[in-house]
Amino acid sequence: MIAQDGETSKKESSLLKIRRCVMNNFGDDDSGQLTEMMDLLGVISDLEAQIKQAEEKLKKCAIDNVRRLVEEGGDHSAIYWICAANGMAKVVKDEYLNTTGVNLVPKSLYAPIYCRDCGSKGEHVIKSISGLKDWFSKSVYPLFTCDDCEQKQAEARKKHSELRRSREAELANMPYREYLKTPEWKDRRVRALSFAKHRCQLCNASGVQLDVHHRTYADRGNEKMRDLIVLCHPCHSKHHDKGGY
Numbered sequence: 657m658i659a660q661d662g663e664t665s666k667k668e669s670s671l672l673k674i675r676r677c678v679m680n681n682f683g684d685d686d687s688g689q690l691t692e693m694m695d696l697l698g699v700i701s702d703l704e705a706q707i708k709q710a711e712e713k714l715k716k717c718a719i720d721n722v723r724r725l726v727e728e729g730g731d732h733s734a735i736y737w738i739c740a741a742n743g744m745a746k747v748v749k750d751e752y753l754n755t756t757g758v759n760l761v762p763k764s765l766y767a768p769i770y771c772r773d774c775g776s777k778g779e780h781v782i783k784s785i786s787g788l789k790d791w792f793s794k795s796v797y798p799l800f801t802c803d804d805c806e807q808k809q810a811e812a813r814k815k816h817s818e819l820r821r822s823r824e825a826e827l828a829n830m831p832y833r834e835y836l837k838t839p840e841w842k843d844r845r846v847r848a849l850s851f852a853k854h855r856c857q858l859c860n861a862s863g864v865q866l867d868v869h870h871r872t873y874a875d876r877g878n879e880k881m882r883d884l885i886v887l888c889h890p891c892h893s894k895h896h897d898k899g900g901y
């Protein structure tokens with residue numbers, strides 16, 4: 657307390673010194689507003705000293721409580737996390753380590769999170785002060801995918817790829833004329849034409865009727881662009897005895 661009072665009066669006297677110096681340079685202000693400002697600065701100094709004092713008290717109180725709980729075999733985690741929320745957990749931890757040689761290991765905190773698909777509640781584990789800060793810096797709860805939804809999605813993906821594989825097998829094995837009527841081929845044909853910018857890829861003719869010719873049938877049903885070539889009728893005829901596909 658004596659130290660605090662000493663501190664306060666030192667601040668006050670330095671404020672008075674500043675005031676005297678300012679007045680000497682610029683003259684006194686009759687409105688009294690400068691005096692009011694000086695008074696307010698004095699109030700701020702007093703409050704700052706009180707905050708510092710309260711922080712010291714809080715630190716001592718926290719460390720006493722932690723020490724008592726550890727001795728009694730109780731859980732000090734709540735105290736640790738309260739201090740963490742006030743930016744003082746490290747101070748308490750360091751002080752405790754210094755005085756007892758024991759490293760505090762607080763229990764994890766659990767924060768609520770919600771599944772992005774079904775909305776079910778889950779838990780986000782906070783293990784450290786930086787984890788806590790990170791959590792509070794988020795403006796919305798982060799979403800996650802729960803195990804049930806994860807499993808459902810994996811099953812759906814598996815089913816989808818099975819369906820795709822069986823459709824590919826079907827496309828590869830159906831009669832060729834039938835294949836040319838499928839939406840898959842029609843889609844690929846349109847893509848090949850657009851890839852070739854609607855020009856014959858041999859003679860560069862445009863504005864003529866174009867065919868999409870298979871260079872290979874190895875990947876029929878799942879053709880790559882390099883498997884196809886866009887040709888005008890005359891060029892296409894050179895590839896086949898009678899034109900055709």
Ligand SMILES: [Zn+2]
Nearest residue numbers: 771774802805
């Ligand atoms: Zn879910």
Ligand SMILES: [Zn+2]
Nearest residue numbers: 856859888891
């Ligand atoms: Zn051509």
Ligand SMILES: [Zn+2]
Nearest residue numbers: 869870900901
């Ligand atoms: Zn052809």
